[in-house]
Amino acid sequence: MDRLQALFINPVLNKEIKLRFRSFKNFLGIFLFLAVCGAVCLAFIYIETQFTHDGFTSSDSKNLFMLLSMGQLGLIVFITPGLTAGTISGEREKQTLNIMLTTQQSSTSIILSKLFSSVLFLILMLIASLPLYSIVFLYGGVSPQMVFVTFGYQLLTMLTIGSLGVMFSTISRKTMVSTITTYGMMLFLVVGTVILFFITVRLIIGFQQGSTGVSQSSNIFPYLILILNPAVAMFASFDSNMFMYEFQQLGIDWPLWKGFTLGYIAITMFSLLIAINRLRPRMRAKTKIKKKG
Amino acid sequence: MIEIINLTKRYGSFTALENLNLTIDKGTVFGFVGPNGAGKSTTFSILATLLAPTKGTAYVNGFDVTKNPKQVRKHIGYVPDFFGVYDQFKVHEYLDFYGASYSIPTSERKTIIPQLLELVNLTEKTDAYVDLLSRGMKQRLCLARALIHDPEVLILDEPASGLDPRARVEMRGILRELKNMDKTIIISSHILPELSEICDELGVIENGKLIANGNVNQIEHQLQAQKILMVTVKENIEQAIAFFEDDSNVLEIDQDQQNQQLLKLSYQGSDDQQVELLKKAIGVGIPILTLGQKQTNLEDIFMEITKGDE
Incomplete structure (x- = not known):
């Protein structure tokens, strides 16, 4: 228990939180974020009440919730790489990493602390925005369960992107390189996966329709591509009919959220393992002593 | 005590360190001298468990750097040749962070930190932001940081580089005090007189090879034909x-x-x-x-x- 506690509550995490939250610009960032979210909510309600005949209905409330949630997901996808891609390489560039690596802190503890301290700021932003959701609850249409599920999606997306950022930051020596790589990866996950999905689906369906007398078998490849997209996965939780036609054609009946959850947990663990292994050098000499005879 | 056995480090075809053998007894102040690029920092990085050797190994207080790096880290205090500081930390917070990184209880840290600041003459800077300190003060603070867990072995890579004459004198004074505290110190410099004054023994390294080793007189004998x-x-x-x-x-x-x-x-x-x-x-x-x-x-x-x- 103590060891587990030491992994999450440790000097590196305390230091990171202290340094990060001591800066005024972070508080200014949260203030501006809430101001924008609040303005979006008010503008949405104003438009719905002033320019439609039925006023602000529970359906509008759900749409507002979806708009806010997707906006926040966009924010996570956009900000997380910037917050995490310099965690290790930044220390290396500031010449503080070597000193940290000679302390008793384990590699696991350093990597996890770096990840959590980076995403904690975003979590704070999400929590700070929760009162805005109370506006949605006033008009109905959204269950508390839906809010928790959405929050879960956002949290998992944040952790996965953060882990990728920390991994690239550990592997590459320059923050610039790791930041570009992480953003490139985000572009692939958000845009590239959708394009690739439609290409593969069209190819597979076209091939199946073109071939006669061959029994249709399920093809999981497009599904595996799509589960990598956090926006699609979250949107599918709002609209269960999304991509139903394509999935029926492919013979897949597994819900998207299951694949997304498992896939993102796997990516997170893989990225963290790589980062932990690559943080410190393997001290064992590579050259083996050859035995005579 | 430090024991270096056949230590070799190669980067592709370039050999930074070749079959280095050295023994430094407990309580000895050992000066490692050589021109830039001779292999001093490479040796120190291996001793500090920051770099893996290609061949050979080194023991710090009996612990093999390749097999027990975690144990080695407990016994060393390392000051690199170039280092940065967390600019938003105050001096006492900086030391407190590293104290916590060595799992020193909070109550002990509260006692140790003022003592260390006194040792390195930074008591009056305890509430100053680290970033605002002069280079000499940062060097001394880094030395205090390396001492926070009371290590028996100190690895100091060019601790006086870039310091003005006054700061150099202050640094020498601190090193003398550490010598009196019976610490084993391995210190590098490319300026020989700087080391010959405070070191019990010297090692001269060139192109990754140790070309002379011993006290100042022995070095003279070895180097002077x-x-x-x-x-x-x-x-x-x-x-x-x-x-x-x-x-x-x-x-x-x-x-x-x-x-x-x-x-x-x-x-x-x-x-x-x-x-x-x-x-x-x-x-x-x-x-x-x-x-x-x-x-x-x-x-x-x-x-x-x-x-x-x-």
């Missing part, structure tokens, strides 16, 4: 020159331009042979007024042997 004997005769200078020319250990005779009675002999014989030469000279009636050996300038010798790298 010949010595300069200063002989002043009262009269008959020609007879004296002829006599010394006959000795096979006298390589060169230089007559001083200002003091014509002074001869400078480049001599390669042993101490016993030198005694014999003096006895013989007096025996043949050379009126020797004074005989002395020119004080060796260790730095000159060092510059001479490493001049190929410049």
Whole structure:
């Protein structure tokens, strides 16, 4: 228990939180974020009440919730790489990493602390925005369960992107390189996966329709591509009919959220393992002593 | 105690360190000297478990750096040649963070930190932001940081580089205090006189190889193939020159331009042979007024042997 506690509550995490939250610009960032979210909510309600005949209905409330949630997901996808891609390489560039690596802190503890301290700021932003959701609850249409599920999606997306950022930051020596790589990866996950999905689906369906007398078998490849997209996965939780036609054609009946959850947990663990292994050098000499005879 | 055995580090075809063997006893202040790129920082990085050797190993207080790096980290305090600081930390917070990183309880840290700040003369800067300290102060703070867990071995890579003369003197004073605390210190510099003053032993490294090792006198012996004997005769200078020319250990005779009675002999014989030469000279009636050996300038010798790298 103590060891587990030491992994999450440790000097590196305390230091990171202290340094990060001591800066005024972070508080200014949260203030501006809430101001924008609040303005979006008010503008949405104003438009719905002033320019439609039925006023602000529970359906509008759900749409507002979806708009806010997707906006926040966009924010996570956009900000997380910037917050995490310099965690290790930044220390290396500031010449503080070597000193940290000679302390008793384990590699696991350093990597996890770096990840959590980076995403904690975003979590704070999400929590700070929760009162805005109370506006949605006033008009109905959204269950508390839906809010928790959405929050879960956002949290998992944040952790996965953060882990990728920390991994690239550990592997590459320059923050610039790791930041570009992480953003490139985000572009692939958000845009590239959708394009690739439609290409593969069209190819597979076209091939199946073109071939006669061959029994249709399920093809999981497009599904595996799509589960990598956090926006699609979250949107599918709002609209269960999304991509139903394509999935029926492919013979897949597994819900998207299951694949997304498992896939993102796997990516997170893989990225963290790589980062932990690559943080410190393997001290064992590579050259083996050859035995005579 | 530090024991380095056949330590080798290669980067592709470049050999940064080649079969380095060295033993540093407990409580010794060992100076590692060599030109830039000689392999000092590579050795220190391996000792600090920051770099894996290609071959060989090193032991710190009996722990193998390749097999027990975690144990080694417990026993060392490392000050790298270049280091950064967390600019939004105050001096006491900086030390507190590293104290916590070594799992030192909060109550102990509260006692240790003021003591360390006093040791490095930074007591009045305890609430100052680290980023606002001068380079000399940052160096001293980094030294205090390296001492936070009371390590037995200190690895100091160029701790005085970039410091002004006053800061250098202060740093030497602190190192003397640490020496009195019976710490084993391995310290590097490319400036020899800086080390010869405070070190018990020196090691001279060049192109990744240890070319001399021992105390200052032993280093002189190892590095210097010949010595300069200063002989002043009262009269008959020609007879004296002829006599010394006959000795096979006298390589060169230089007559001083200002003091014509002074001869400078480049001599390669042993101490016993030198005694014999003096006895013989007096025996043949050379009126020797004074005989002395020119004080060796260790730095000159060092510059001479490493001049190929410049």
